[in-house]
Amino acid sequence: MASPTHHVVDIHTHMYPPAYIELLESRNSIPLIRKFAGADEPRLIILPAEAESLDKTTTTTPNDPASSTSSSPHLPGRPVTSHYSSLKQKLHFMDTHQIDISVISLANPWLDFIPSEDAGETAKSINQEFSHMCGQAPGRLFFFATLPLTAPPETLLAAVGHIRSLKYCRGVILGTSGLGKGLDDPALVPVFRALGANKLTVFLHPHYGLPSEVWGPRATDEYGHVLPLALGFPMETTIAVARMYLAGVFEQAPELRLILAHSGGTLPFLAGRIESCVVHDGQLVREGKAGPGSGRRTLWQVLKEQIYLDAVVYSEVGLKAAVEASGVDRLMFGTDHPFFPPLGSDEQGEWESVTWNAEAVRKALGEGSEGARAVMGGNAFEILRLHEEDAAGADAKVI
Structure with missing residues (x-):
C-alpha cells in the first residue's frame, strides 16, 4: 500500500x-x-x-x-462495460490496484469527428463533465481536457483559456491528426504556444495507426487487433513526434511539454537512427538545418527537455530504454484502463495489464527504490502539480 x-x-x-x-x-x-x-x-x-x-x-x-x-x-x-463511464467503477479499480490518484482523460478519437460548428460547445460540455467527476472524488481525480480541434481558430484558442480555469484540469489530451494535417502543421503552433504559456501539459495519444494494407490480407480475419494496437499505435506516435522535431515545433513553442503515451512508441529505440539520418541528410545540411553551425538541438536533448514518457510499456526491457532516453525523472506510471481487461476472469479483480507495468518498474529500477517511487507517482505529483488542489487561475493566456 x-x-x-x-x-x-x-x-x-x-x-x-x-x-x-x-x-x-x-x-x-x-x-x-x-x-x-x-x-x-x-x-x-x-x-x-x-x-x-x-x-x-x-x-x-x-x-x-x-x-x-x-x-x-x-x-x-x-x-462497453461499466469501466468506461462509471465513476464508482473507476474508484474501485483504483482501490483494487492501490492507486491513490488518477488523471483521467477522454479516450480516442476524442472530438476529432465533431462538425466545426458544434466542436466548441461539445468540448466545453465534456470538459465540464470531467471537472464535475473530479469534484466527486476530490484529491483522487484530476483530468486532461479535450480540445475542439475541428472548431474555428478563435474558438479553439478561447477553449484553451476556458480549460485553464477548470479546477482539476492539469493539461489536455491530443491525438496525432491535430487540425487534420498532423502535428507539424504550422497552423497548430499558436495552439502549442498557448498551451505552453498556460502550463497545460499535452498528453499525446495515438489513434489512427498505419494504413490497414500494411498488415496484409490475413490480418482482419486471423490476427485480431494485435498488429494495429501493438505496432501501429507506437509507430504513429513515433512518426508524429519526429515530424514535429523536423519542423522545428519544439523551438517555436519552447514552453510546450508533451507526455507521450506508451513510453514514446519506438522513439527510445529509434532516436539514434533518426539523429544519424538527420546529420547525413544533404538537403538538411545545405539548408542549414543540420550540421556545424546550425544550432540544432538533438532529438536526445528534446526528449530530456520538453518530453515526458508514460510507463505503459509492459516490460523491463522497454522501460529501461525509456529511462535511458528521457530520464527516470521524466517517466510516469499508467494503466490504460479500461482497455486491455482480463479475458475470462473477474474484471473486478487485478488486471494483468496493470500488474505487468508495475512489475516492469520494480524490475527495471529496483523494489522500493527512489527511482521506482518517482515513476510510480512522485514524478507525476510534481510535474502535474497534484499537490495543488486548485491549479486553475484567472491569468489564462491566449497568444
Missing part, C-alpha cells in the same frame, strides 16, 4: 462520460457504439481497421435485440 508520502499516480487512464457514450450511440459511422445480437453489452468501434468488420456484421436495434444475426463469428470492437 502506498504511504502518505509515496503516492501511486495513474496518468494514463480513460473515461467516456455518459454524454460521450450517447454521442457515439447516435452515430452511423466510426467512431460509434452498437448493440449486436447475442452480445451481453454494446460494443465500441473506434479503429479504422474495425470498419471492415462492421460492414460484415448486422447490428441490432435498441428496441429489437433479436432482430438480426451476425454474419461474422468475430464481433468488431470491444464491450
Whole structure:
C-alpha cells in the first residue's frame, strides 16, 4: 500500500462520460457504439481497421435485440462495460490496484469527428463533465481536457483559456491528426504556444495507426487487433513526434511539454537512427538545418527537455530504454484502463495489464527504490502539480 508520502499516480487512464457514450450511440459511422445480437453489452468501434468488420456484421436495434444475426463469428470492437463511464467503477479499480490518484482523460478519437460548428460547445460540455467527476472524488481525480480541434481558430484558442480555469484540469489530451494535417502543421503552433504559456501539459495519444494494407490480407480475419494496437499505435506516435522535431515545433513553442503515451512508441529505440539520418541528410545540411553551425538541438536533448514518457510499456526491457532516453525523472506510471481487461476472469479483480507495468518498474529500477517511487507517482505529483488542489487561475493566456 502506498504511504502518505509515496503516492501511486495513474496518468494514463480513460473515461467516456455518459454524454460521450450517447454521442457515439447516435452515430452511423466510426467512431460509434452498437448493440449486436447475442452480445451481453454494446460494443465500441473506434479503429479504422474495425470498419471492415462492421460492414460484415448486422447490428441490432435498441428496441429489437433479436432482430438480426451476425454474419461474422468475430464481433468488431470491444464491450462497453461499466469501466468506461462509471465513476464508482473507476474508484474501485483504483482501490483494487492501490492507486491513490488518477488523471483521467477522454479516450480516442476524442472530438476529432465533431462538425466545426458544434466542436466548441461539445468540448466545453465534456470538459465540464470531467471537472464535475473530479469534484466527486476530490484529491483522487484530476483530468486532461479535450480540445475542439475541428472548431474555428478563435474558438479553439478561447477553449484553451476556458480549460485553464477548470479546477482539476492539469493539461489536455491530443491525438496525432491535430487540425487534420498532423502535428507539424504550422497552423497548430499558436495552439502549442498557448498551451505552453498556460502550463497545460499535452498528453499525446495515438489513434489512427498505419494504413490497414500494411498488415496484409490475413490480418482482419486471423490476427485480431494485435498488429494495429501493438505496432501501429507506437509507430504513429513515433512518426508524429519526429515530424514535429523536423519542423522545428519544439523551438517555436519552447514552453510546450508533451507526455507521450506508451513510453514514446519506438522513439527510445529509434532516436539514434533518426539523429544519424538527420546529420547525413544533404538537403538538411545545405539548408542549414543540420550540421556545424546550425544550432540544432538533438532529438536526445528534446526528449530530456520538453518530453515526458508514460510507463505503459509492459516490460523491463522497454522501460529501461525509456529511462535511458528521457530520464527516470521524466517517466510516469499508467494503466490504460479500461482497455486491455482480463479475458475470462473477474474484471473486478487485478488486471494483468496493470500488474505487468508495475512489475516492469520494480524490475527495471529496483523494489522500493527512489527511482521506482518517482515513476510510480512522485514524478507525476510534481510535474502535474497534484499537490495543488486548485491549479486553475484567472491569468489564462491566449497568444
